Amino acid sequence: MKPTKESIEPPLHCQFCQNRSQSAFHNLGTDELDTISKLKTCVAFRKGQVIMHEGARPQGVYCIHRGKAKLFKIGSEGKEQIIRFATNGDLIGYRSILSDEPISASITALEDTYACYIPKSSFFEVIEENPKFSLNVLKLSCHELGEAGKMIASLAQKTVRERLAEIMLVLRATFGEDEEGYIDIKLTREEIANMVGTATESAIRLLSELKDEGCISTQGRRIKLEDRAALRKIASVFE
Amino acid sequence: MKPTKESIEPPLHCQFCQNRSQSAFHNLGTDELDTISKLKTCVAFRKGQVIMHEGARPQGVYCIHRGKAKLFKIGSEGKEQIIRFATNGDLIGYRSILSDEPISASITALEDTYACYIPKSSFFEVIEENPKFSLNVLKLSCHELGEAGKMIASLAQKTVRERLAEIMLVLRATFGEDEEGYIDIKLTREEIANMVGTATESAIRLLSELKDEGCISTQGRRIKLEDRAALRKIASVFE
DNA sequence: CGATTAATTGATACTTCTCAAATCCTGTGG
DNA sequence: CCACAGGATTTGAGAAGTATCAATTAATCG
Numbered sequence: 001m002k003p004t005k006e007s008i009e010p011p012l013h014c015q016f017c018q019n020r021s022q023s024a025f026h027n028l029g030t031d032e033l034d035t036i037s038k039l040k041t042c043v044a045f046r047k048g049q050v051i052m053h054e055g056a057r058p059q060g061v062y063c064i065h066r067g068k069a070k071l072f073k074i075g076s077e078g079k080e081q082i083i084r085f086a087t088n089g090d091l092i093g094y095r096s097i098l099s100d101e102p103i104s105a106s107i108t109a110l111e112d113t114y115a116c117y118i119p120k121s122s123f124f125e126v127i128e129e130n131p132k133f134s135l136n137v138l139k140l141s142c143h144e145l146g147e148a149g150k151m152i153a154s155l156a157q158k159t160v161r162e163r164l165a166e167i168m169l170v171l172r173a174t175f176g177e178d179e180e181g182y183i184d185i186k187l188t189r190e191e192i193a194n195m196v197g198t199a200t201e202s203a204i205r206l207l208s209e210l211k212d213e214g215c216i217s218t219q220g221r222r223i224k225l226e227d228r229a230a231l232r233k234i235a236s237v238f239e
Numbered sequence: 240m241k242p243t244k245e246s247i248e249p250p251l252h253c254q255f256c257q258n259r260s261q262s263a264f265h266n267l268g269t270d271e272l273d274t275i276s277k278l279k280t281c282v283a284f285r286k287g288q289v290i291m292h293e294g295a296r297p298q299g300v301y302c303i304h305r306g307k308a309k310l311f312k313i314g315s316e317g318k319e320q321i322i323r324f325a326t327n328g329d330l331i332g333y334r335s336i337l338s339d340e341p342i343s344a345s346i347t348a349l350e351d352t353y354a355c356y357i358p359k360s361s362f363f364e365v366i367e368e369n370p371k372f373s374l375n376v377l378k379l380s381c382h383e384l385g386e387a388g389k390m391i392a393s394l395a396q397k398t399v400r401e402r403l404a405e406i407m408l409v410l411r412a413t414f415g416e417d418e419e420g421y422i423d424i425k426l427t428r429e430e431i432a433n434m435v436g437t438a439t440e441s442a443i444r445l446l447s448e449l450k451d452e453g454c455i456s457t458q459g460r461r462i463k464l465e466d467r468a469a470l471r472k473i474a475s476v477f478e
Numbered sequence: 479c480g481a482t483t484a485a486t487t488g489a490t491a492c493t494t495c496t497c498a499a500a501t502c503c504t505g506t507g508g
Numbered sequence: 509c510c511a512c513a514g515g516a517t518t519t520g521a522g523a524a525g526t527a528t529c530a531a532t533t534a535a536t537c538g
Contacts, residue, residue: 073388075396076475083388098374099381104388127374134373135337135366141380142338148387149312149322149343155394156436157314160526189485197395199527204486220535221484236315399494428517438495443518459503460516 012065013037014116019089023063024136032130039122045069045109052093054106060119061093067113068175068185071105072194082195084147085110085174085185094137097123110185158236160198164206166235167195168216172225182222210234251304252276253355258328262302263375271369278361283353284308290346290354291332297342299358300332306352307414307424310344311433321434323386324349324413324424333376336362349424397475399437403445405474406435407455411464421461449473 014033020026025033042065045051051069052058064086071092072082083105086092096103097120118126127134154163168183175185187195193203210216215230216223225231253272259265264272281304284290290308291297307326311319322344325331335342336359357365366373393402407422414424426434432442449455454469455462464470 073392075392077396079396081392081395083391095381095384099378099385101382101385104385127377128370131367131370131373134370134377138366138373138377138380139338141377141384142334143340145334145380145384145387146338146340146343148384148391151391152322152387152394153312153314153320155391156320157316157318188483200484201486201528202526208486427515439516440496440518441494444494447518 012042014040017065019063019065023089024091024133024140025063027136028130028133032126032133036118036122036126039125040116040118042114042116045113045115047109047111049109051107051109051113051115052103054104055102058093058096058103058120060117061091061097061123062115062117064088064090064092065114065116067115068110069107069113070110070191071107073105080191080194081197082191083151084144087175091137091140094123095141098127098137098141110187155197160196160202161206161209162235163196163198164192164203165210165215165231167192168210168223168225169228169231169235171223172228177224180224182219182224186221188221251281253279256304258302258304262328263330263372263379264302266375267369267372271365271372275357275361275365278364279355279357281353281355283351284348286348286350286352288348290348290352291342293343293345294341297332297335297359299356300330300336300362301354301356303327303329303331304353304355306354307349308346308352309349309430310346312344319430319433320436321430322390323383326414330376330379333362334380337366337376337380349426394436399435399441400445400448401474402435402437403431403442404449404454404470406431407449407462407464408467408470408474410462411467416463419463421458421463425460427460 014020014025014037015030017023017025020033025036028036040063043062045067051062054074066088069086069092070082071084071086072080075081086107092107093103127137154166158166171185171187172183175183178184189204189207190200192207193200196203207216207218210231211218213230215225215227215234217226218224253259253264253276254269256262256264259272264275267275279302282301284306290301293313303325305327307324308331309321310323310325310331311321314320325346331346332342366376393405397405410424410426411422414422417423428443428446429439431446432439435442446455446457449470450457452469454464454466454473456465457463
């Protein structure tokens with residue numbers, strides 16, 4: 001019997017949030033954080049639960065406190081395309097609210113996730129009255145626009161093998177490693193394929209290839225990068 | 240003997256610019272437009288000329304007054320990937336400046352183009368002191384982020400044929416039609432291929448297919464949409 | 479621990495790319 | 509204004525890359 005959403009008490013004050021330094025709230029003053037803290041509520045999502053649904057009109061944004069989520073679009077054949085991930089300190093739902101368009105991607109929790117919810121009206125209030133925060137969000141969306149551009153070029157020009165190698169590096173950069181050196185995210189082969197933009201079987205075959213070549217090793221769904229230089233070379237990442 | 244850049248005199252005051260209503264400057268007051276007008280200079284680019292170069296650090300943004308430009312990234316094989324187009328009223332270079340990253344895409348003029356140049360410092364000044372303008376740019380980047388997401392899903396999941404049909408519709412929506420009903424942009428087959436993310440020969444073959452099916456007709460580089468419903472169907476655009 | 483879902487592998491079909499050759503067109507200079 | 513050179517377009521053929529379908533094995537969740 002899982003509740004759709006679970007309220008968490010007591011919500012942590014934004015000022016003391018560990019993610020603050022790397023979030024859109026990083027350079028705000030005490031007063032400003034106080035305003036946001038008073039407006040927010042905290043919620044929990046279980047693994048697999050839908051956080052936002054493609055096509056809907058969100059009534060607020062979430063700032064992820066702890067957890068991991070995927071943003072994806074459903075293609076005409078019902079296949080998922082993962083656009084990006086979100087984890088600690090990341091803001092989700094803001095794009096739709098600010099551009100006044102329906103949500104362009106569904107968001108589901110990849111593991112149990114705790115997030116702070118800021119209602120639309122409050123979010124706008126802070127944006128409009130706080131140029132510093134507004135500029136932060138502006139920087140954020142411009143950065144993501146750059147990342148999206150990279151993804152477009154990659155999908156259009158690289159082979160599946162190259163994209164897979166690239167994704168391995170992206171996953172490590174996004175989620176880091178656990179104490180044993182494995183990338184700290186568990187994805188199914190299907191999810192990996194949905195990120196690379198290929199069939200599950202193709203992703204599996206090429207993952208095996210990378211294993212045979214000693215670039216990566218796996219243990220179930222856990223993946224460890226064994227030779228990042230080789231992966232960078234395969235991915236043609238010169239940046 | 241073509242000048243690299245040509246200064247245009249006298250620059251039109253932003254208040255009287257025909258593009259204003261559909262630009263990021265649409266809802267600004269007279270005073271605010273006055274500030275920007277005083278800070279800007281007007282420049283002209285000839286067809287084919289580079290407006291901004293991938294990897295560079297732009298010193299300002301351009302607002303296109305009249306003309307057309309393509310934004311593209313160069314892949315590891317030297318192949319162009321067109322990310323998007325810009326035309327009358329569109330702002331370019333802002334992404335890089337706001338995210339404080341090198342330019343993610345080169346921009347070149349597809350035809351003779353006149354643009355207003357706003358230096359970085361002035362742009363920031365207006366952004367920081369004018370919440371309305373800041374919010375406009377924020378909306379703009381969030382909208383483009385949504386478009387980029389669509390392009391990602393399209394590249395990852397659709398066939399070349401489907402993407403080509405989609406691009407035909409996008410081109411018409413972006414550039415409109417001339418008096419004879421042709422899309423008001425001239426692109427080489429290679430540029431079309433670089434947008435769709437395919438080989439030039441493949442784009443040519445599939446364009447011929449669309450012609451044979453009566454979806455489009457062509458006259459040199461000019462393209463006319465003859466059956467948009469059919470194109471929408473091929474592109475699986477249900478939106 | 480068992481049912482169900484996920485991962486893997488093989489075989490085959492289809493899509494797309496690459497290379498090559500033959501027009502065709504465009505922009506330039508005379 | 510015309511001719512011409514060089515680039516662009518088109519078509520064909522074959523190779524390579526990916527997807528799909530099917531069957532088996534492995535892993536996961538309750």
